[in-house]
Amino acid sequence: MATATQAVTLDQNVARYVAKPRKMLINGQWVDAASGKTFPTYNPATGDVLAQVAEGDREDINRAVDAARAAFDQGPWRKLSHSERSRMMWKLADLVEKHAEEFAQLESLDNSKPLTIARVADVPGTVDMFRYMAGWATKIEGNTIPLSAQGNGKFLAYTLREPVGVVGQIIPWNFPLLMAAWKLAPALAAGCCVVLKPAEQTPLTALLLGELIQEAGIPDGVVNVVPGYGETAGAALAAHPKVDKVAFTGSTEVGKLIVQAAAGNLKKVSLELGGKSPNLVFDDADIERTIPGAAMAIFFNHGQCCCAGSRLYVESKQFDKVVDGVSQIASKIKIGSGLEPATDMGPLVSQEQLNRVCGYLESGFAEGAKATVGGKRHGERGYFVEPTVLVNTNERMKVVREEIFGPVVTATPFKDIDDLVAKANDTEYGLAAGVWTRDIAKAHRVASMLKAGTVWINCYNVFDAALPFGGYKQSGWGREMGHEVLELYTEVKAVCLPIS
Numbered sequence: 001m002a003t004a005t006q007a008v009t010l011d012q013n014v015a016r017y018v019a020k021p022r023k024m025l026i027n028g029q030w031v032d033a034a035s036g037k038t039f040p041t042y043n044p045a046t047g048d049v050l051a052q053v054a055e056g057d058r059e060d061i062n063r064a065v066d067a068a069r070a071a072f073d074q075g076p077w078r079k080l081s082h083s084e085r086s087r088m089m090w091k092l093a094d095l096v097e098k099h100a101e102e103f104a105q106l107e108s109l110d111n112s113k114p115l116t117i118a119r120v121a122d123v124p125g126t127v128d129m130f131r132y133m134a135g136w137a138t139k140i141e142g143n144t145i146p147l148s149a150q151g152n153g154k155f156l157a158y159t160l161r162e163p164v165g166v167v168g169q170i171i172p173w174n175f176p177l178l179m180a181a182w183k184l185a186p187a188l189a190a191g192c193c194v195v196l197k198p199a200e201q202t203p204l205t206a207l208l209l210g211e212l213i214q215e216a217g218i219p220d221g222v223v224n225v226v227p228g229y230g231e232t233a234g235a236a237l238a239a240h241p242k243v244d245k246v247a248f249t250g251s252t253e254v255g256k257l258i259v260q261a262a263a264g265n266l267k268k269v270s271l272e273l274g275g276k277s278p279n280l281v282f283d284d285a286d287i288e289r290t291i292p293g294a295a296m297a298i299f300f301n302h303g304q305c306c307c308a309g310s311r312l313y314v315e316s317k318q319f320d321k322v323v324d325g326v327s328q329i330a331s332k333i334k335i336g337s338g339l340e341p342a343t344d345m346g347p348l349v350s351q352e353q354l355n356r357v358c359g360y361l362e363s364g365f366a367e368g369a370k371a372t373v374g375g376k377r378h379g380e381r382g383y384f385v386e387p388t389v390l391v392n393t394n395e396r397m398k399v400v401r402e403e404i405f406g407p408v409v410t411a412t413p414f415k416d417i418d419d420l421v422a423k424a425n426d427t428e429y430g431l432a433a434g435v436w437t438r439d440i441a442k443a444h445r446v447a448s449m450l451k452a453g454t455v456w457i458n459c460y461n462v463f464d465a466a467l468p469f470g471g472y473k474q475s476g477w478g479r480e481m482g483h484e485v486l487e488l489y490t491e492v493k494a495v496c497l498p499i500s
């Protein structure tokens with residue numbers, strides 16, 4: 001593992017953006033927290049404070065919910081034509097594209113993902129999501145329904161799909177801007193109003209997006225962005241009696257707290273939670289393609305992906321070759337600050353995540369796992385961890401059972417397909433899985449047996465605004481993206497009348 005050097009020159013707008021304390025967006029105004037408090041966001045490559053941000057709390061959430069409520073119940077948003085709403089979303093996408101480099105740099109500073117990745121994945125993915133969902137704004141339809149027991153032609157019955165109302169959205173730090181887009185775009189397409197709480201570690205790009213939301217002409221109060229801590233601002237939003245729905249992405253542990261908090265007014269809940277996704281390599285796979293695919297499945301975004309292919313199962317004959325190949329790739333990954341052009345992998349997002357991932361490594365070694373590459377913290381400054389491949393693991397170890405959320409993969413050989421599928425499914429999660437084989441019938445058969453919301457065959461980490469994404473089991477409730485996501489942001493109303 002080499003260390004990359006030489007950072008890119010910071011865009012002047014980005015330098016200016018982080019130099020001033022950032023306010024929160026409530027009812028179209030940039031305001032301080034009611035308490036006057038701010039909190040720091042850090043540069044994970046150095047641990048230094050990057051910017052100060054208004055610290056939203058219960059009172060700010062109350063103000064933001066009131067603004068969203070008024071915008072939804074009385075405001076212009078619902079009265080706009082669907083095509084007007086669509087046009088504003090399209091304009092927002094254009095504005096994000098225009099400011100793409102600023103977003104990429106700001107994301108790279110706040111989260112420390114490689115700038116190259118932010119440029120090709122996070123920012124274009126955000127633009128695509130707003131454009132794709134802008135198209136849906138004009139295509140949300142009901143059905144006409146022939147009643148089953150009333151006699152033909154006696155009733156006219158139809159359904160309307162209406163916006164669910166005021167939505168609280170709570171997002172994580174691994175793809176801060178993109179997660180904001182995954183949440184905001186379908187909500188806006190459906191005609192909802194939103195209070196968005198970004199993660200404490202990475203609030204900056206969601207706030208910059210707030211500026212463009214205003215520039216796009218989206219009316220005041222339709223989108224409110226309240227940065228703050230989960231236990232205070234997040235919890236207040238999830239529990240708020242005037243919020244109709246909460247959409248959450250993050251840990252399964254906090255997902256359960258969201259469900260409890262939502263019970264007070266039985267608001268609708270959608271959850272995008274953790275994973276421990278199996279990546280299955282058969283003997284007959286195209287190994288030259290599989291090895292980089294399996295490495296990317298775990299090391300992309302430093303392993304901080306809910307769908308990371310963190311359990312690699314390889315059919316016995318190819319086990320050594322695949323483990324060796326993935327380990328070699330890991331050993332060549334350049335670790336450094338996200339803003340250094342040569343960097344392949346940045347630091348983890350925080351000291352907390354560094355401690356957590358290193359804790360898993362120690363527990364794995366204590367239980368008998370061995371590292372073929374990596375296995376420890378990289379350097380002494382910043383939150384870097386070496387990309388790691390663990391072998392000699394078994395199904396009882398914490399490193400095999402629990403989500404590590406870092407660049408750590410366990411590799412296990414298998415002989416028998418039924419045993420493989422049982423092992424792959426032996427997890428409380430069910431977010432994603434990978435299958436690598438040239439035998440297409442086998443690939444489809446295995447795909448049908450896996451309990452996962454996404455199965456990638458001979459590829460991994462392929463996302464598209466049109467492709468639904470979400471989890472089985474404790475990986476979540478509901479599907480984001482695709483037309484399926486509209487179900488999360490709409491209510492169905494059945495209307496019927498006698499016509500004879």
Ligand code: NAP
Binds near residue numbers: 199200
């Ligand atoms: P987390 O606590 O689940 O954070 C996700 C979001 O929920 C953040 O905005 C967080 O705010 C907020 N939150 C925290 N406690 C809350 C509460 N009681 N009520 C309402 N909102 C609350 O995740 P984390 O602590 O950042 O990371 C811990 C682990 O979660 C990771 O190691 C990883 O395993 C998992 N994770 C999964 C995903 C995913 O995409 N599935 C993403 C991130 C993390 P604050 O940021 O202010 O705490």
Ligand code: MG
Binds near residue numbers: 230
């Ligand atoms: Mg947290």
